[in-house]
Structures are given as structure tokens and as C-alpha cells.
Amino acid sequence: MLRRALQPGLSRGVLGRGLGTHRGRSTLGKVEGSGGYRGSWVAPVSSYVTFRTRDPTHDGKTVGRLGEGDQNGKVSEIKKKIQSVLPRGAWNPLRDTSYLPPEHSDVVIVGGGVIGLSVAYWLKRLEKPQGAIRVLVVERDHTYSQASTALSVGGIRQQFSVPENIQLSLFSVEFLRNINEYLAVVDDPPLDIQFNPSGYLLLASEKGAAVMESSVKVQRQEGAKVCLMSPEQLRNKFPWINTEGVALASYGMEHEGWFDPWCLLQGLRRKVQSMGVLFCHGEVTRFVSSSSHTETTSGEEVTLRRIHEVHVKMDRSLEYQPVECALVINAAGAWSGQIAELAGVGKGPPGTLQGTQLPVELRKRYVYLWHCPQGPGLETPFVIDASGAYFRREGLGNNYLGGCSPTEEEEPDPGNLEVDHDFFQDKVWPPLAQRVPAFETLKVRSAWAGYYDYNTFDQNGVVGPHPLVVNMYFATGFSGHGLQQAPAVGRAVAEMVLDGHFRTINLSPFLFNRFYLGEKVQEHNII
Amino acid sequence: MAAPRAPLHLVTPVWNRGTRGTRGLSRAVAPEGSQKKGRSLLRFLADRFYDVQALREYLLRKQVLKVHQKNRPFTYIKERFGPHAAGAYFILKQGGAVKFQGKEWIRSDARGHFSLDFLKFQAVPVEAVDASGCAINYQGLDSVLALKELQSLWLQRCPHVDDWCLGRLHPLANSLQELSLAGCPRISERGLASLHHLQNLRRLDISDLPAVSNPGLTRILVEEMLPSCQASLLSSNSLPGLGEVSHPRKLHSPNPLTSPYLATTTSRNPCS
Numbered sequence A: 001m002l003r004r005a006l007q008p009g010l011s012r013g014v015l016g017r018g019l020g021t022h023r024g025r026s027t028l029g030k031v032e033g034s035g036g037y038r039g040s041w042v043a044p045v046s047s048y049v050t051f052r053t054r055d056p057t058h059d060g061k062t063v064g065r066l067g068e069g070d071q072n073g074k075v076s077e078i079k080k081k082i083q084s085v086l087p088r089g090a091w092n093p094l095r096d097t098s099y100l101p102p103e104h105s106d107v108v109i110v111g112g113g114v115i116g117l118s119v120a121y122w123l124k125r126l127e128k129p130q131g132a133i134r135v136l137v138v139e140r141d142h143t144y145s146q147a148s149t150a151l152s153v154g155g156i157r158q159q160f161s162v163p164e165n166i167q168l169s170l171f172s173v174e175f176l177r178n179i180n181e182y183l184a185v186v187d188d189p190p191l192d193i194q195f196n197p198s199g200y201l202l203l204a205s206e207k208g209a210a211v212m213e214s215s216v217k218v219q220r221q222e223g224a225k226v227c228l229m230s231p232e233q234l235r236n237k238f239p240w241i242n243t244e245g246v247a248l249a250s251y252g253m254e255h256e257g258w259f260d261p262w263c264l265l266q267g268l269r270r271k272v273q274s275m276g277v278l279f280c281h282g283e284v285t286r287f288v289s290s291s292s293h294t295e296t297t298s299g300e301e302v303t304l305r306r307i308h309e310v311h312v313k314m315d316r317s318l319e320y321q322p323v324e325c326a327l328v329i330n331a332a333g334a335w336s337g338q339i340a341e342l343a344g345v346g347k348g349p350p351g352t353l354q355g356t357q358l359p360v361e362l363r364k365r366y367v368y369l370w371h372c373p374q375g376p377g378l379e380t381p382f383v384i385d386a387s388g389a390y391f392r393r394e395g396l397g398n399n400y401l402g403g404c405s406p407t408e409e410e411e412p413d414p415g416n417l418e419v420d421h422d423f424f425q426d427k428v429w430p431p432l433a434q435r436v437p438a439f440e441t442l443k444v445r446s447a448w449a450g451y452y453d454y455n456t457f458d459q460n461g462v463v464g465p466h467p468l469v470v471n472m473y474f475a476t477g478f479s480g481h482g483l484q485q486a487p488a489v490g491r492a493v494a495e496m497v498l499d500g501h502f503r504t505i506n507l508s509p510f511l512f513n514r515f516y517l518g519e520k521v522q523e524h525n526i527i
Numbered sequence B: 001m002a003a004p005r006a007p008l009h010l011v012t013p014v015w016n017r018g019t020r021g022t023r024g025l026s027r028a029v030a031p032e033g034s035q036k037k038g039r040s041l042l043r044f045l046a047d048r049f050y051d052v053q054a055l056r057e058y059l060l061r062k063q064v065l066k067v068h069q070k071n072r073p074f075t076y077i078k079e080r081f082g083p084h085a086a087g088a089y090f091i092l093k094q095g096g097a098v099k100f101q102g103k104e105w106i107r108s109d110a111r112g113h114f115s116l117d118f119l120k121f122q123a124v125p126v127e128a129v130d131a132s133g134c135a136i137n138y139q140g141l142d143s144v145l146a147l148k149e150l151q152s153l154w155l156q157r158c159p160h161v162d163d164w165c166l167g168r169l170h171p172l173a174n175s176l177q178e179l180s181l182a183g184c185p186r187i188s189e190r191g192l193a194s195l196h197h198l199q200n201l202r203r204l205d206i207s208d209l210p211a212v213s214n215p216g217l218t219r220i221l222v223e224e225m226l227p228s229c230q231a232s233l234l235s236s237n238s239l240p241g242l243g244e245v246s247h248p249r250k251l252h253s254p255n256p257l258t259s260p261y262l263a264t265t266t267s268r269n270p271c272s
Helices: A002-006 A045-054 A056-064 A069-085 A114-126 A163-177 A209-222 A231-237 A261-274 A333-342 A421-435 A483-499 A513-517 B008-023 B032-048 B050-070 B075-081 B083-094 B141-145 B189-197 B215-225
Strands: A104-110 A135-139 A200-204 A226-229 A248-252 A278-295 A301-314 A320-330 A360-371 A382-384 A389-394 A399-404 A443-455 A462-465 A472-476 B097-100 B105-107 B126-130 B152-154 B178-180 B203-205 B230-232
Touching (some): A114 A135, A333 A443, A333 A472, B083 B097, B189 B215
Parallel strands (some): A320 A472, B126 B152
Antiparallel strands (some): A226 A248, A278 A301
């Protein structure tokens, strides 16, 4: 502690943190006095220095005056300072820092999408006593223009092959059904997430039929209501399907469908704000951590790191605020890999635990909206073809949403969110037109692209603490099914944080260790 | 964005109508001015004092729990007398009416009392359920779904029946022939899309659904989805102006004209 206090860089002092926000070479133009300090009257050395650099014209003046030189320059500086202290001056000791995040926060959640907000909600809901934990959610884009949540197609299903995925989805459906009890805020209107209980229809060819049967068995064991259909039953039920090449189909009867993810996001946001969680519009640029060396039982040296501060940089400015925190939760979605790198995850020789990076990266996915006047009717479920192409109905006007995941070789460049319309012509339309003959005539109305937080290891989420960076928790990497598991994942992470272990749904197969140990959680039904 | 997003405020007037209907069974509609003033005062206090906020949250929670309590399952009756008797008891307790096969309609009187004679019926199936105006919700439908030979289900003006409940009705597909959802404030066209499992449905009443955005188009699409079913937008059962205040007991008596065994004339809406 003492050594850190004496370090010039940090300059924290006995009275708490330093004076003013730490600023780069910003030329904000106004005299920023000390921000957020605790009443100390120590003349801020740093701000004195910045005062100088902030006013280059002043230097020019001293040079310009002939014969008077430096002496007069200093006097006028002091005069200006005195003037600013007096009333009507520009100096305001009680500066408004409400746009900055707080200096201390127990939990900092990096990422304000549906997963981050869900973790915040459950932390505040499960904490004992109420109001004990200070939570800060840091989101760098309040318009959510690139967030996976807002750009998602919004489906929710239980047709997975991993039991944990099914349990997560079942709880999330129960959460969505009772959303107005979970997220009720007094005096605010209830939420309408516009759920379509139309179910999912997964089609399998000869090759995938056995896998589908075993998956359905697991799903039924967990409590999902899924029925298997032969091609003939399929034709009876949905006459618009061409069952050529389909050996088996699984149809979810209940608890499956699609909904409006934006409404869920705003509902969570509103509720979480009413519970006292602080929001910050900024970007995490740095983690300040300390490391300690220990030995494992077998004598190996291990370096444990602990994050002490999160530097949150404000939007469109160089100003940043160091937030002292106890825990960091990485819910940054597609950008979680970068956040993990900042925290020192993966800095080590490859093949070791230190060198295991978080294998989450951005992947771009396209969604197309088309109109087909003779298309399938109101009963259309969310159809996922054996080839990987999917579509669902949207609204009453015979509009359909759909897309397809590209293969590894055809992955588009995730640098921007531009839509490639040729991809629809070449890769999405043919399989869908083959499956639904009515789709031979359609007209694409619009399209958009969004990011998957793609887990390159096994396309399933990463949940839980990192073994070496001891106070960083992950809740990311869901590769396209994060929205439908968000409420349950939030609860699991909150249980891990508050109790140290999973209480309701056991997500131990989803811990970070599996990347080092090589244990893949194979999920067959990934779109 | 993903789906055309209806603004949240669109739901508010619908919600208010529904809850005022169930809460205001015993009192007349309060004058708007005083209600608004009282509400804004409470809001002012709740924004500034944690105690008031906690109290209001507690009262809200209690309301929700009241509905849950009304929809609790009667497992003892189910085990002792069978699912039909348990379902009938549940509906009668909520204030609805039940018709057993070959018997008359049984309903509770104005004070909520009803005779327990039906418990003596040995495995006589329930044929028709009239749960209009009852506070039945997703959980409460458990008791109704156990009635495997139900032919006619009336859920008019139920404030807690929503799209999720409609997605649950598929176990009744073999027997259900008549379904009435008139006046339910929370049902939208998305829930109606899940009715395609009910292949034996002959009459469907979807009139006066405030949350359905386009009633005429919805009716056409539902009729395309269920070819042998008649979907009606103007029901002879619904009385004018029943959106807000619901008096389920007095005014709604089982009308012989709407019995499933008699032909009915339903006036069709000209396509708009």
C-alpha cells in the first residue's frame, strides 16, 4: 500500500484517489479544477501542469511581450487563477462529475447487452442483504447499433443436444413468460415481448436422423415438449414443405418460438436501473492488476492475477476514470476476446493455462427479410433445414426472415456490418426454395448483418471465473444462442459470484478450464 | 432492427382496461381526475422515499400473488375424484360454469358458493367450460387441460389469458370443437397462430381482441390455417361496451343459441 502511494504515477495520497480525472493531452478548453476529490486542498500539481499545456496561446503572449519576459507572464497567470477562484469565475470545486462512473464499485460488468444486464439483474436480486453490492455496467454504445442482442432474430428453442443448454433455455422461457413479474417496475407500463409460440421445426436428412433422435430423447428427459415427425406426417401438417431428402423432423410444441429482443433489453435496463445499478457510457481501456506467485501441490509455479482497477474511457474524449473494483464480469459479447486480452488472459507460452486465450471472436452473420405472397401461412414455425438455412415468418403480411451460417471458408470479414446480397442468391435462397417451393418467387425487402460472439472452440458459452485471473468472470461466447439463454446465464453467474458455486443449473461443463483441458462440449444443433 | 417494434405505450391502455376490470368488480368506475392525482402523489413519494417504494412494490407483488393463489391446483380432489371433478371444482371456484356430459350447467351463485354434487359423478367427462371473466392464467390451465373430452371452452374477457396460454391448448386437439376468446385483452395474432394444432375446431370466436393489430386480416389467415373452422369477428355473445367492466355472473348465461349442436348464424365481416 505504502509503495503504491509513493509511486508518482498513481499519486493517490492518503486522502483517497488523486485529484481530477487522469487526462491525456486533452484540450477541453475549460478550466477543469479537481474533480471528485474529497475536499483536499493540496494544490494539484498535475492540473497545474495541464493548465499550462492547455493554453498554448498564453505562452505565445509571454514571448510576444518585449522586455517583460517571464516575470509578467507568471503574474498574469496568478491573476487569472485568483480571478477564477472568486465568484463568477470559471473554477468550480464541486464539479459535476455525473457523467463519469463512480470511483469505487464492487462489480464492474463490461458490456451492457442482454447478458450483462441479466447478470446485473440477478446480482441485485439474489444479493443478501438488499442493496449490499454496488454494480456498474459499462457499455460503450448506448444506441446498441452493433450489439448482437438488438440485431438478433430473436428465436428461443429447447432443441439442443447438451442437457445444460436445454435447462438454460427452459428457465429462460419461464422467465420470459413471467417477465412482468420478474421485471415489474411500479408505475411503469408492462412489457410486451411479442412472443410467437409457434415452435421450431428442425429437419434432418438420413445422416443426421440418428443424432436427432438421441437429441430429442435428451430434450424430453429434461422436460421439453418435442415431437418427432416422419416425412408423411410433416406433409400432412405443413403442406407447403417439400419433404424430399428429409428423413426425420423434430417439432417443438410448447415453449418455443421467437420474441422481440429489444423489448427484453429495455425491460431489463429499466428494472436494473430501478434496482440501483449504475450505468456508464464508456469503454474499458485498461485493467490495473497485481500478480502473486504461488505453487501448486505438484510444485509448479503459478502466477495469479487480481484486477484492482478498471480504466473506463469516456465516449469521444480522452478522459478516463479508474474504477476500483472487486470483480469484473466480461459480458462484452463479440468483443470479449479483446477485453480478456486486456486483462492478461492468454499471456503466456501457448499450450499452458497462462497461454490459453479466450477463443471468442467476431463473426458476421446476415439476416434477410423477404416478401413472398404465396408463402407458408400463419402456422409456420421457425424452420431450420438440414442444410443449415433457416427462416421464420414475420408479422401478418407474408414477410419472412431468414439466413444461413456460412461455412468456415466463406466467413465474411467482420470489419463492418455491410450486407452481402450475393450470399443470399448463392447460399440462402437455393436450399430454402428447394425446401419450400413457394419460395421460388420472392422479393428481398431488406437485410442486415450482426455479430456472433463465436466460440471457435466448441460454439457454446463460457461461464464462470478464470482460474488465473481470479476476479474476472466470463459470460460470453454463446455463438448465436446467447439471447435465449440470457436470463438463466445471468442467474448462474450471479450464483457463482455470490455463493461460489452453481446452485440451480450446473454449468461446470462451461467453465474456462475446458479450453486448456481440451474438453469440448459438443452441441449438434448450432445454427 | 429485428422485428417491427410496437412502442411500449400501446399496451398501457389495454392493460389498464383489463386490471381495472378485475379490481373494480365491486366499485363503479372512479372519476379520472382524483385517480390521476392520487397516483401522481404516490409516484412522487415513491421516487423520493425508499419506504414508500418498498411498500408499493410489496403491494404490487401481493396482487400478483393473489392471482397465483387463485390458480393453485387442487391435487387432493384430483387424486380422490379424478381429473374431471378437479377441473370442474377449479372452474367453479374461480366463478365460472361447468357442464358435464348429459347434465345441466353448474355455476356458482353470486357469493361464490356452489353445490358439490358433481363430486359424486363417476368419471363423467366435462363437456363444456365457461370461464368467462375468471382470473385463469397459464398455471390454472393445468386443470382445464386435464379434461380430455372437453368440447367447448369459453374464455371470454379473461384478463390473464395470453399468447402463452393459447400455445398450451394443443392437448385438447382431439376433442375441442368450440373456442371463444372474445374480449381477452392480452391475446394477439401471435397466439392465434398456435391454434393450428386444434384440428377439430369448428367455431372460433376472436371478436373484440384489442391486442390484435389487424382483425380482418387475422381472421382470413386463421381461416386459411384451420380450413374446417369458422372464425367469427362479431359474436352474438359479446355485449356492447363490455371492454372495461366485466360482470361475469349475471349477464353471461349459457345461451342455448350458441350451443355447439345447433347451427348458428354468424355475420361475416366484409373484407376490408
